[in-house]
Amino acid sequence: MSWGSRLSRDGIKRPTILQRDLQSNSPYFITSHGYQHPLESLHIQRLTSIPVIAAVIDFDNTDTAWRKYDSMTARELFKMYGCSQRLYREVFEPAIQAALFAPGEQCSAAATLGMLYYYMLSHQENSDFLLCRGDVEGKFFSPWLQSLEMEGLKFVPNKVPSSLTIDTDSGCISAIVCGDEIYKADAFVSAMGLSSLQSIVKNSPFLWSHREFANLLHLSTVDVISIKLWLDKKITIPNVANVCPGFDDSSGWTFFDLTSIYDDYYEEPMTVVEVEFYNASRLITLSDDDIVSEASLHLIKCIQDFEGATVIQKSVKRSPKSVINFLPGSYKYTPRGSTSFPNLFIAGDWIVNRHGSFSKEKAYVTGLEAANRMVDYFGTGDFAKIIAVEGDEPHIETLRSLSRRANELKSQIPFSEFFLQ
Numbered sequence: 012m013s014w015g016s017r018l019s020r021d022g023i024k025r026p027t028i029l030q031r032d033l034q035s036n037s038p039y040f041i042t043s044h045g046y047q048h049p050l051e052s053l054h055i056q057r058l059t060s061i062p063v064i065a066a067v068i069d070f071d072n073t074d075t076a077w078r079k080y081d082s083m084t085a086r087e088l089f090k091m092y093g094c095s096q097r098l099y100r101e102v103f104e105p106a107i108q109a110a111l112f113a114p115g116e117q118c119s120a121a122a123t124l125g126m127l128y129y130y131m132l133s134h135q136e137n138s139d140f141l142l143c144r145g146d147v148e149g150k151f152f153s154p155w156l157q158s159l160e161m162e163g164l165k166f167v168p169n170k171v172p173s174s175l176t177i178d179t180d181s182g183c184i185s186a187i188v189c190g191d192e193i194y195k196a197d198a199f200v201s202a203m204g205l206s207s208l209q210s211i212v213k214n215s216p217f218l219w220s221h222r223e224f225a226n227l228l229h230l231s232t233v234d235v236i237s238i239k240l241w242l243d244k245k246i247t248i249p250n251v252a253n254v255c256p257g258f259d260d261s262s263g264w265t266f267f268d269l270t271s272i273y274d275d276y277y278e279e280p281m282t283v284v285e286v287e288f289y290n291a292s293r294l295i296t297l298s299d300d301d302i303v304s305e306a307s308l309h310l311i312k313c314i315q316d317f318e319g320a321t322v323i324q325k326s327v328k329r330s331p332k333s334v335i336n337f338l339p340g341s342y343k344y345t346p347r348g349s350t351s352f353p354n355l356f357i358a359g360d361w362i363v364n365r366h367g368s369f370s371k372e373k374a375y376v377t378g379l380e381a382a383n384r385m386v387d388y389f390g391t392g393d394f395a396k397i398i399a400v401e402g403d404e405p406h407i408e409t410l411r412s413l414s415r416r417a418n419e420l421k422s423q424i425p426f427s428e429f430f431l432q
Contacts, residue, residue: 056098063092063127067412068407072367077121081342085115085123095104106130107257108263110370112233112289112334117261124220124338129369129400142251142272167194172207173353174214175199177242188214198354198388199379205361206232206332220353228346232332236291237308239269241324242282245315255313262290264309282320284310289334299327348380354388356381367400 052200066088070076080088085107104115110126111118156166163359170189178185185194201208209227211218218224233419248268255264269283272277276283288294294302303325312315335341347354348362358381360374368376379395386392403411 021308030273056095059093059095059098060103063089063094065414066092066120067124067128068410069418070128071415072125072128073367076124077342077363080121080124081119082339083120084339085111085118085120088120089115089121100195100256105254107265108183108256108289109265110253111337112263113336114290117290117336117338119337119341120341122340125233125367126369127365142267143272144272146273158327170217172203172211174211175218177217177352178216182352183413184352198356200356200358200378200385202358202378202381204232204333204359205230205335208357223346223350230341230345231336231338233334233336234287234291234295235330235333236288236294236302237328237330238286238288238302238305240284240286240303240322242284242317242320243323244279244320245270246282246314246320248282248284248314253313255309262288262293266310281323281404282389286310290336295329295331299325302327339428348377349384356384366397 026393027171032195048310066080070080070216074296083091086099086102094103101114105114105125107115110130111122115123117313131139151225161168167189168190172187172189173298174188175184176182176186176188176193184199186193187199188194201211206225209230212224212227238339250267252272253266255266264287266286269285270279270281273283288306294305297305303322305315307322335345342363345361345363346357348358348359358377360370361375362377364377366373366380376397383394383397386394403406
């Protein structure tokens with residue numbers, strides 16, 4: 012069993028089990044915040060989360076479910092189902108800010124339910140929360156790229172795509188433009204973030220007449236900042252991963268004890284932490300030193316031992332407009348993996364698909380789906396095997412069937428479409 016924690020605005024830790032070994036599954040997603048440290052007692056507050064289960068069960072990742080819940084905010088959802096203010100503020104809102112990068116009043120209830128189901132209900136026998144024991148680029152991406160190059164794949168580094176060109180005879184995309192250079196290909200996969208694809212749309216007038224691409228301009232993004240700090244003394248950090256609410260109402264943040272995670276730092280007489288701020292537009296224009304000061308103040312608020320520690324090395328990475336903001340009403344503007352161009356496909360954790368995964372897992376799955384679409388388009392090659400998400404437990408499957416049946420009966424009631432849904 013390994014532990015992470017949530018921290019309240021007053022710095023009080025709320026432990027959360029990240030990985031556990033239980034003989035049976037709990038019938039409720041309450042397990043993710045129900046198995047707390049014995050000294051933690053939020054029983055009454057936890058009970059107020061039970062009605063939310065009805066919404067989680069009703070949300071089955073179909074187009075109908077997304078359209079039903081996408082018009083309301085996450086905060087409105089929890090309020091409608093009677094969640095206590097304390098539970099929302101200390102448990103659900105930090106989780107929303109860390110997973111969806113914005114506060115509950117700025118997040119779609121549909122995106123929130125998808126996140127809750129994936130993390131809290133469909134992975135009760137195992138935890139998908141795994142941390143790399145070193146720098147991800149060095150441990151994974153660089154060796155992976157090298158292996159692909161050995162297979163003959165050619166990479167063109169330091170090129171920013173600016174627009175696309177079309178073959179008017181075939182109706183297919185013919186090339187991608189990077190500044191003054193043009194790269195032709197038979198098919199294309201966009202695996203970039205939303206803001207980058209929006210820039211391409213703005214610079215490619217022929218895309219404006221295609222609704223799926225014009226719709227992209229209705230979507231918005233948020234800023235993320237990652238700060239890595241090397242401190243001159245060893246600090247005891249009870250949990251390797253910590254999800255924290257922002258000390259204002261609009262932002263959230265997390266921090267990780269890299270000293271315990273990375274093999275290279277484990278024996279060092281210092282502390283290395285990584286801090287990530289989400290929805291960080293207020294901070295992104297500050298200097299590196301000011302951002303480091305902000306991170307230090309947040310850390311001290313949570314763990315007093317950070318006070319007096321000296322930063323001996325720092326790394327600040329700004330990622331403006333790097334992740335999608337799942338605003339209420341955004342679903343109808345979000346693209347699918349296939350497009351109206353037969354040789355152009357999209358991958359990323361922000362697009363619509365029906366697999367049921369989320370975040371990095373969803374990004375990986377949509378990449379495999381795009382590869383399979385390529386194979387299908389060319390009519391040659393092997394399809395990638397995509398592992399399905401963990402199936403519903405029997406009682407959840409039963410409740411979901413009852414919910415679908417109830418919705419079907421409701422739709423047959425005369426004038427059912429007359430009232431606002």
